[in-house]
Amino acid sequence: MTDGEERQTAAGASDSAGSAATSPDEVAAERRSQAELDRRNKLARLRAAGIDPFPHSYPTPTPAAEIAQRHTDLAPGGEDESVRYRVAGRLAARRGHGGAAFLDIVDRSGKIQVLARRDRLGEGSFETLVGLDLGDLVGVEGHVVRTRRGELSIAAHDWRLLAKSLRPPPEKYHGLEDVELRYRHRELDLIANAETRELFITRSRIVRAVRRWLDERGFIEVETPVLQPIYGGAHARPFVTHYNALDRDFYLRIATELYLKRLIVGGLERVYELGKDFRNEGLSHKHNPEFTMLEWYEAYADYRDIAAELEELVRYVAAEIGYAGPLRFDRPWRRVTLREAIAERTGLDVLALRDRDALLAAARARGIELEPAATWAQLVDDLLSKHVEPHLEQPTFIFDYPKELSPFAKDHRSQPGLVERFECFAGGIEFANAFTELNDPDEQRRRFEAQARERAAGDDEAQPWDEDFLRALEHGMPPTGGIGVGIDRLVMLLTGRRAIREVVLFPAMRPRG
Structure with missing residues (x-):
């Protein structure tokens, strides 16, 4: 079943049962998005299968960028089985079908592709891995291969779920464009935007x-x-x-x-x-x-x-x-005095206009409106911050x-x-x-x-x-x-x-x- 099919099936079940909800837990569940319900259902199935969705640790993963740097000379179609790596990160994309799938794992240093094969991992392990949700955190152990298209990859020998994501990732990793959401929930911005x-x-x-x-x-x-x-x-x-x-x-x-x-x-x-x-x-x-x-x-x-x-x-x-x-x-x-800087932009010599009222009048004569209740010092600071500062590139x-x-x-x-x-x-x-x-x-x-x-x-x-x-x-x-x-x-x-x-x-x- 695809993710879309799972969502559609779960949505139908939720709609048919909605009117029967009576307990606080049922009401809260109805308010969750359907995607979140799908993920919680999958969480329950993982636990029922004996998989710990939130393990305590995953020691010694190697950053994706470091692996790429170590194997720049590996030719397309080649592989290096002399060393195994552990990578850990968030599942950002999934492609493939049949006996093989490609998964993109993103860590702090960048992205690395994982090659998962049914014949190497075994039927159950392979199906569980490719059935994970985007946004799940996963650790993969394997050796390095470079695909015929030149993509450096980790050929998975083993893997482990490190944290089940109960909310879908923002924008399917195509970028989080809502500026306010980016600032209020920086974690989503960091997940979605490599920049x-x-x-x-x-x-x-x-x-x-x-x-x-x-x-x-x-x-x-x-x-x-x-x-x-x-x-x-x-x-x-x-x-x-x-x-x-x-x-x-x-x-x-x-x-x-x-x-x-x-x-x-x-x-x-x-x-x-x-x-x-x-x-x-x-x-x-x-x-x-x-x-x-x-x-x-x-x-x-x-x-x-x-x-x-x-x-x-x-x-x-x-x-x-x-x-x-x-x-x-x-x-x-560049070095310039405050007196010179303000005069360049406004024509006002603030040191020759030491009286507050005189400075206000001179500014008004040049079409510059200043706060009439401000002190002389505040007027000078206003001239600097509003009429000089924006032009200093x-x-x-x-x-x-x-x-x-x-x-x-x-x-x-x-x-x-x-x-x-x-x-x-x-x-x-x-x-x-x-x-x-x-x-x-x-x-x-x-x-x-x-x-x-x-x-x-x-x-x-x-x-x-x-x-x-x-x-x-x-x-x-x-x-x-x-x-x-x-x-x-x-x-x-x-x-x-x-x-x-x-x-x-x-x-x-x-x-x-």
Whole structure:
């Protein structure tokens, strides 16, 4: 009986019995799709035949890609019985009839074909194997053959069911195209789309390359608290939770900056952390409230040293993964000041328009509408993010920000009113933010006071007061350069994706309906 015939028969039985369903189990069964009922019926038959549909292990399978690499010289029609392999993966396709069948098994590394023959496996084993459902997980042991058409295959000597799939695979492995379903149920996306599997393998390689580059340069990887009594290190609203044992609110961190700089005070000199940050903000193509951030801090460096290192790091990572896209990571990247960048796109000289109302009026005269209730600093940030950032395709550093935008950056050594800060952009998004770090505790205290005034005026993203951080600075922090690099956005750039949800395995999603 074919799968289609089995579904048709089971459907007729279900329809005829539907009106008699009375128990909760029967009602639940009627609500399942017919395909799921077929699979559960097959599960029962497998168990009745003494086959364990969920065994405990299947030791030492060899990745499909590794087998293919080992046997590139095997000619069509040839076979190699000198070694047996075990392969394990999901059943993706089935072809053939009579005494032989071809099965496609997919694992993380790719696909390999299995040749099943009735005369080798025996009647019962062969029929059970070819009767499995697409999506079932199966292990096969056998030797390598290459078909006359040139397809490398495993000639099955033995096999084992590793997990019975009780739901049909998406789109019969022809690709899962429902974007929302892909994001909500990433497991289905990974099953159906080889490109998605490769994307997240590439993401893992990017993270490994970043760590390797830092480790080889003497940086120490550390871990700092995710739950914090005071959040800080960025302009953002936090997620709030309640610590029952202490009976007080704590916050999911919005950045690792302040703790890492305390380690610089402690003498570690070169530290980095690669982990999750959380910001209670909206969703967009470049924002996910939970995201992966790399921050590193280096004693005796400044923001120009950090810029050179960022160029080197990204170029290294791009080479490690074989990047061949349109972005040019060869050094040097373009460098421009914030003042110049905004003037190029809008004609506005923001440093000559230091008064909020004057900047609003000048923008309006050029047809640029800004939020009338925003502070001067917020207006400048809006001009940068909405009128400059989307046009920065090739890697570009924007240097030298107003002090009002940067409460942790050191005053510019030659430009009053500015700080030594850069952001780095590519592909129309910002992916890195760096400072020559402020290490004067009295100036930092004054910056906190200014932030407190901003909070009192209604800016709920302003930096809260952190006395412990001030106490640490008072012990003396050496001149330091520091940077935050958005790993999700870096992955977007190096894989050619335009939405952050594509590169996060389980992105935040709005509720259904």
